[in-house]
Amino acid sequence: MEKIPLIKPHITDAVKQRVNDVLDSGYLTEGPVTREFENKFAEYINAKHAIAFTSCTTGLEVALRALNIGEGDEVIVPDYTYPATASVMPIVGATAVIVDVDPDSMLINYDKIEEAITDKTKAILPVSIFGNPLDYDRLNQIKEKYNLKIIEDAACSIGAEYKGVKVGTQADIAVFSLHPRKFITTGEGGMLTTEDDRLAEWINSYKHFGMDMSGASREGIQFSIIGTNYKLSNILSAVGLEQMNIIDELLSRRRELACNYAGLLGEFDSVQLPKIVEGGLHSYQSYCVFVENRDEIMQKMRDENIEVQIGTYSLHMHKAFNSGGKVRLHGGFDGSKKAFKECLTLPLYHDLTIEQQEYIVNKLSKYLK
Numbered sequence: 384m385e386k387i388p389l390i391k392p393h394i395t396d397a398v399k400q401r402v403n404d405v406l407d408s409g410y411l412t413e414g415p416v417t418r419e420f421e422n423k424f425a426e427y428i429n430a431k432h433a434i435a436f437t438s439c440t441t442g443l444e445v446a447l448r449a450l451n452i453g454e455g456d457e458v459i460v461p462d463y464t465y466p467a468t469a470s471v472m473p474i475v476g477a478t479a480v481i482v483d484v485d486p487d488s489m490l491i492n493y494d495k496i497e498e499a500i501t502d503k504t505k506a507i508l509p510v511s512i513f514g515n516p517l518d519y520d521r522l523n524q525i526k527e528k529y530n531l532k533i534i535e536d537a538a539c540s541i542g543a544e545y546k547g548v549k550v551g552t553q554a555d556i557a558v559f560s561l562h563p564r565k566f567i568t569t570g571e572g573g574m575l576t577t578e579d580d581r582l583a584e585w586i587n588s589y590k591h592f593g594m595d596m597s598g599a600s601r602e603g604i605q606f607s608i609i610g611t612n613y614k615l616s617n618i619l620s621a622v623g624l625e626q627m628n629i630i631d632e633l634l635s636r637r638r639e640l641a642c643n644y645a646g647l648l649g650e651f652d653s654v655q656l657p658k659i660v661e662g663g664l665h666s667y668q669s670y671c672v673f674v675e676n677r678d679e680i681m682q683k684m685r686d687e688n689i690e691v692q693i694g695t696y697s698l699h700m701h702k703a704f705n706s707g708g709k710v711r712l713h714g715g716f717d718g719s720k721k722a723f724k725e726c727l728t729l730p731l732y733h734d735l736t737i738e739q740q741e742y743i744v745n746k747l748s749k750y751l752k
């Protein structure tokens with residue numbers, strides 16, 4: 384059987400045509416196609432503002448700056464995540480306070496957040512990992528009790544929902560990734576959403592060199608703040624825009640395939656599925672399961688020409704996060720260790736077939752303990 388990859392971006396002829404149109408237009412930098420992409424994204428999430436970025440990481444950094452978080456401030460993040468989630472704090476001069484995750488959902492442990500709060504804590508930066516939505520009832524209780532801000536690392540969560548509301552509007556600021564591991568991709572890119580007009584204005588200006596974006600003519604432009612360049616080109620925006628045009632189809636296919644995996648895997652006691660909060664709707668950026676002998680299975684599946692992968696990283700195991708500096712490790716990390724050791728990501732992409740899923744699960748079943 385031909386190799387089954389972990390992911391395959393869904394690049395249609397419409398995407399290629401739109402990119403060609405941009406190339407033919409000669410308007411290659413950020414511009415009208417980026418605006419169209421942002422508007423489409425905002426409309427889909429039901430967010431007031433969507434602002435395109437060069438990546439989720441640059442968007443998270445600017446989110447911290449917009450909320451005035453820097454030197455002397457602390458932000459609480461989960462241990463089980465991609466390093467970018469916690470790296471952005473030291474980048475702006477703040478301290479990342481790393482806490483454990485729940486072993487069943489792999490989401491930040493809400494009790495640990497409360498334990499780690501000090502008078503320097505300014506924000507929580509939870510991650511809706513792999514498209515698994517966060518418990519905003521719980522997060523908002525903590526936010527109100529301690530007067531904190533919430534920035535959601537929604538890198539993986541386009542289309543995920545909590546109690547009927549799409550991820551992207553519950554936090555003060557949320558940031559999505561458009562990396563090819565995510566199912567809407569621009570190659571590299573990110574999208575920040577917020578409901579706050581003042582924050583949106585500042586963020587938009589900051590990523591455009593600090594330019595006053597109120598629409599003055601070119602001669603009349605004012606640079607009101609010191610800013611930088613985190614713009615997303617029209618070329619990349621065209622790729623994203625055409626995928627946003629079919630997002631409902633992309634997402635429903637993902638959910639259909641995820642549901643099929645759940646059915647096929649249901650008969651094996653040694654395979655556990657991650658827990659989803661009550662009222663939550665997963666978007667399955669990654670299809671993850673827990674298996675005890677993960678490393679052995681990973682090797683065997685790769686030998687079978689099926690590309691599987693770990694979930695993500697446990698930050699406390701890495702030098703960047705366990706050797707002091709602007710990082711504080713709070714407490715034990717049993718939940719994160721379990722996720723790092725047992726989480727296995729199975730292939731999931733738009734064109735994966737039901738037959739291929741049956742083949743994958745059949746192979747997997749041979750190696751389960």
Ligand SMILES: Cc1ncc(COP(=O)(O)O)c(C=O)c1O
Pocket residue numbers: 438439440441464465467468510512536538539559560561562564572573
């Ligand atoms: C949870 C999480 N946060 C942040 C990032 C970084 O996203 P980007 O590559 O768009 O900067 C990733 C990327 O994989 C991620 O999975």
